[in-house]
Amino acid sequence: MEFFATLRLALGVASIDFELDAPVTIKQLVDMASQRLGTDISQKLFDGDKIKRGTMILINGKNIHHLNGLDTLVKPGDRIAVFPPAGGG
């Protein structure tokens, strides 16, 4: 799981590797990341059971909105990118 831009600065970490015995959901993976970092990062990324609209999560370059949202399963080898999209011009 890789963090980019301001998220990386806020969390103080660029990426976390997980060893998965079985697929987990994105939500579960974020909980695992929170445990690893010792801080609840779901508050930064989620609004209840939805992704915050100021956050993007891609699995292997695909927006999880096109997959199964926070219930999307993450498999060994998948790369998860988390970052804030920039909308201004």
Added chain:
Amino acid sequence: MLIPEIFERHARLIGHECFKKLANSSALVAGIGGLGSTVAQLLARTGIGTLHLVDFDRVEENNLNRQILYTRQDIGHYKVDVAAKRLKEIVPHIKIVPHRKRISPEFALPDVDVVVDCLDNFSDRFVLDMLAEDKNIPLVHGGVARFHGQVTVIKYGETQTIRDIFEEVENKDKISVFPPLVTLVGSIEASEAIKLLCDLGPSLVGKLLLIDLLANTIDTIDL
């Protein structure tokens, strides 16, 4: 082909073929604000033949921190009119086609070689994305917010679209942004547009470049 003196310091660098291609190419810059000021200016200064500029807004004082085509004397004037005049002052032989319009489904996208997205919100970007996809014109996307920004290049039928990548994102208004970031992201967009037109070097087709000037990070994600 005779190289005008203004282009002397880069024409050899990019090569005669590329220079000729640029001179015979056209680009549409959607939004002539922060990103668009830089993109339009760099495309003109590098030698593009025709530039279409699209914007419905007038210059305001609070634009002057980052919209580097404009000065205090331009406040109250339409951006496309000021930009067209200024770009012609820099490169007299360039063809500028101003469109004093907002990007909307009714906008008749001209048959340009590349579209450069310098808009300031995702709703209008999604419309531009559909217009470019309909005509199968490649699109260079850039966006900025606070200290961070992103750039990608869309080739329809080959890559994901802007709607695919940024589905469901927040559509914030009046975003605070660090002025040096704006010109940096605009410069990368201009560079990608030129590389696309000339088929130069590895491009950001199918890749998302993420920049954060506060953290000093530049990353690329495969899309």
